[in-house]
Amino acid sequence: MAARKDLDGSASVPAFYGKELRWKREAVGLTLQQTVDGSFYGVSYLSEIERAQRRMPVDLARHVDRVLRTDGFFERRCEDVRKAKKAFHAPYFADAVDMETRARDIEEWCPMLIPGPLQLEPYIRKIIHAFNPLDDEEVVDGKVAARRDRAWVFEDADGPASWVVFHESVLRQPLVDDDAMAEQLAHVAAVARRRRFIPQILPCNAGAHPFMMGSAFLMSFSDAPPVMYTEGMYSGQIVDDPGTVVQYQQAYNRLRAAALPPEVSLKMIEAAAEDYGNGNHARRIERNHLA
Template identity: 75%
Template structure:
């Protein structure tokens, strides 16, 4: 029989709640299958609650209270856990966050920022200070910890298969000082080199293309239809209507076709990291822009981007 991986109950309120649920269930000698019998929920759903990755629905909380004879404990604490999750992540991201934990595949487009699960602490701190300057240091630290808690999506082998398209402006227009950007991009490249996700860079001169506004995330599942999540600066929307999701998926395929190949994209990220580290980033861009301008104005020549 496989040994259950221990849960760190100190990590968060949901983790503490889930660990207590697992302890009560195992103390009663019940398997996950036996615990969900008679409810409307599956084994994987309850398992994710025990690991602190999903919030407990009230009807399921009442079900386990009756089964485990816990005098209404899980139903009473259900709302506390929901509020704790909302304090760590934006309310509009809650449903997408829970789905991310069970996604088999995820594809993502980020036009201006490195994806959240790939961000390191200095980069996260700069973004928080820019978007939420009113946050005090304690709030900033909690948000940093919450965002880094999603690093497993890209950095761990058990994370979902991922494909990410980044706009070249991320490499050209850093939002943090050069040395921090160098460290951040080297991290992005290192995770890609471990084959934990596939990167593609959309060139700055690619012209009109799908998804020119806002970031987009697609997720597919083994036992449910695919969904799409799109986010602006202070809002987000989860879309699960099949016809609309299909339209967006087709548009994303066109976006990937317009982007550079993965190997070329990874080399660009590595070169940018080296340039930021050496202080040569600005000079490289000036040389490239000058060469591009000269080629555009050469008589009888039409600029074409190679595949």
């Protein structure tokens, strides 16, 4: 049997944390399975924390501290690990990004913007400049790269099963010039055509509907309870109370019922991309201004 590769604890804060976790666990003679017994998490998840490939959730850290009798050490260090990772993501989004990597299913409602993992560079830059106009180009470049790194969520065959409901205004109100908007929407449609996610469009005339107050990002897992993430311009929140998550899930089901069927929605996205590409959208806006 090949010797196990020892993790270099000096490489990063997560590496130090993972190495210490494994050392403490082995020092008391517990297996990975024995350590996670009684928690909502699986062996593979704890193993990935020990290898610095996952962040330790606070509830699991508390569980580990109890099992290993480490006097709250791992719970106290969770924040250090969180700050050390995802430097170009907003701090309030770091936990959601981490959860995204192990989600089995993702359901998203997008009232104003195309989801981050589907955004192309011109679209991303326009959003960053609008939300954070004082960011220098180095920071903007880092944020663009961080967002494009999440493209796997929708584009990888092994990514989570995903369902996205867009408001029609996402198609009708361009954030970038017509050529860039055409490319952006064509990309969204192409990813959907490869069966990487299921799109639905909520039409502008849908009337009252769930989530009129904001976005929603529901994630379910094989080894943990489901959660919901919601975000404002400069803040975000993970909701993990089981009863509240169920309410959000039911609301999302009603939202899907109010939206157009997936195939109709996909054709709308493709038609909008074509409109931007051949100039029809600009001519339509000009006619409306003259009317």
